[in-house]
Structure formats: C-alpha cells, structure tokens
Amino acid sequence: MSISLVTGVAGFIGSQLAESLLIKGEKVIGVDEFNDYYDPQFKRLNIKSLETNPNFQLIEANILALNWSELLKDVDVIYHQAAQAGVRASWGATFHHYTERNIDATQVLLEAAKDAPNLKRFVYASSSSIYGNAETLPTDENICPNPVSPYGITKLAGERLCFLYHHNFGVPATALRYFTVYGPRQRPDMAFHLFFKAVLADEAISIYGDGMQTRDYTFISDCIAANLAAGSVSEAVGEVFNIGGGSRVGLADIINTMEEIVGHPIRRNFIEAARGDARHTSADVSKAQKLLGYAPQVSLLEGLTKEWEWVRSRYSA
Secondary structure, three states, X not given: OOEEEEEOOOOHHHHHHHHHHHHOOOEEEEEEOOOOOOOHHHHHHHOOOHHXXXXXXXXXXXXXXXXXXXXXOOOOEEEEOOOOOOOHHHOHHHHHHHHHHHHHHHHHHHHHHOOOOOOOEEEXXXXXXXXXXXXXXXXXXXXXXXXXXXXXHHHHHHXXXXXXXXXXXXXXXXXXEEXXXXXXXXXXXXXXXXXXXHHHOOOOEEEEOOOOOEEEOEEHHHHHHHHHHHOOOHXXXXXXXXXXXXXXXXXXXXXXXXXXXXOOOOOEEEEOOOOOOOOEOOEOOHHHHHHHXXXXXXXXXXXXXXXXXXXXXXXXX
C-alpha cells in the first residue's frame, strides 16, 4: 500500500486531497497544527469523515516540532499543502508567521526529505502570487517572478528551496502554482466564501478597488487532480506548473453569475484597494496539460453553484 503524507491536511485543499488519496486505496498520514488564522472548528469539520478511515493517521503538531526522519521512513509521496495563507494579512507584525510557516517549515521538511529512503515525490503547493503583476497574460512558467506581497515573497522562497534541494540532494520535487482555488470548504477569509455568507445574511459584499480586477479561478476538484498527477507522473520531477481554471474572469462578471445562482441582486460596497493584490492573473496551463495531462473540468457556473450549496449547508445549522 502506497503511503502519502499531507501537510495542512485539515485545510481547504489538504482535506480534499487526503480524501481522494484514501479513495484510491492509499494510506494517508495527515499533519496539521490547527492554528487560529481562522476558526479551527472549520478544519475539524473538514477532516471529520477522514478520522473514521482506518488508513488515515492524524498528527496534530507544528511542522517545526516533529521527528521527520521517523515519520518519513515509509512515505512514498509528500504533498506539502501547509502554509500561512492570506495576502493582506502578510503585512505588518504578523509577518513572522509567514516566514516560519512558509519558509522555515518547508526547509525543515526538505531537509528530512533528502534522507527519506522511499520518497518518490515531493509536491509543493506554490501560488500565482509569485508572479505579482505579471508582464504577460496569460502567464507561463518562464515569466520572471515579481511578487507584490510579503506572502508572495515567502511562497516563492519555499519554491526556490524545493529546487535547491532537488538539484543538490536529489529530492524529487515539483511545484504547483495555484491560481485562486475555490469551491466547497474554501477558507472563510476568501472572497467567494465571504460573498455567499454575506448573501445569506442579506448584507452588502465588500469589493476592494473598482471591481474591474480579473482572476483565473480554479475549482477544487481540478486542483486535486493536478496534485494527484504531480505525485505520480515521472515527468513532473524538477518542474513547476501553473494550475488554473482555463479562463480569466472579471470580478463584476463573477458577481453577475452569483446573482444568477442565488436568484436576486447582490448589494456591493466598494472599499479601498488592498495592498499586495495583483490587478490581473491568468494562467497558461499548456505545460501542465502536456506533462501532467491536466485539463480543467469544472466551469465557473458549476463550481460557484457547488460552493453556494456548501455555504448554505454550512451556515444553516
């Protein structure tokens, strides 16, 4: 039986990745410290079903405090999803959380990975934030990174560490640059979750800036499919891949689609543009298509409908 280790296993992406691995018949070791960046109860709910599976082992601890040489002795694939998220919160006094959880934790894991006897793949969750305001749209992986937030800086540093350990010690690393992942279990600080929650409360949604910004949105199941491919396809080793939804969409169009889904107008409250937010993102996913067989399957309308249904069920209790 193949053994995978998922860091950040109780998070939005990590919990659903672990579910998919268990369905495939793998054993999963999940690591999460349940920090309070957002309500840990959300994370507890994310893994509630996992904990009844005999092939799932939860380790509740800080990555920096674990005996990794012991933990990794039988592990085949590491999916490093754990990170301190949030572009806007990365400014100011809390920046040390970003250096500890995005850089230090990644280095500690890589240091152990280089001596892991059975390791076949180290999949690092990177971010489109490393591009900043990219000079070309859609953006391919060869564009020079230019982060515009402290968060983006730390994710790029983690990515660069992965490839240092690959080139110097043979760690079989690959990196996936996620473009705005959404869907059920999305973090409560993320836009779509906030928007739909506001709709339920009959409140106006807050829009940073003029609302004309665009994003490449990736549904959660497409993100999971990319991880599974990166963890198994041999051509992924030593490579970085954009993982996007296949189209660049304006925020105004998103809200129009949300109105169609919820069946009534949504009030908007425009506020000052946030520091560190890229104006536009758009992924060129041709490399992932070629080497990973990646092809986004879920349309924005379908994906937003699924997230709306989840938000309604989450807050109806």
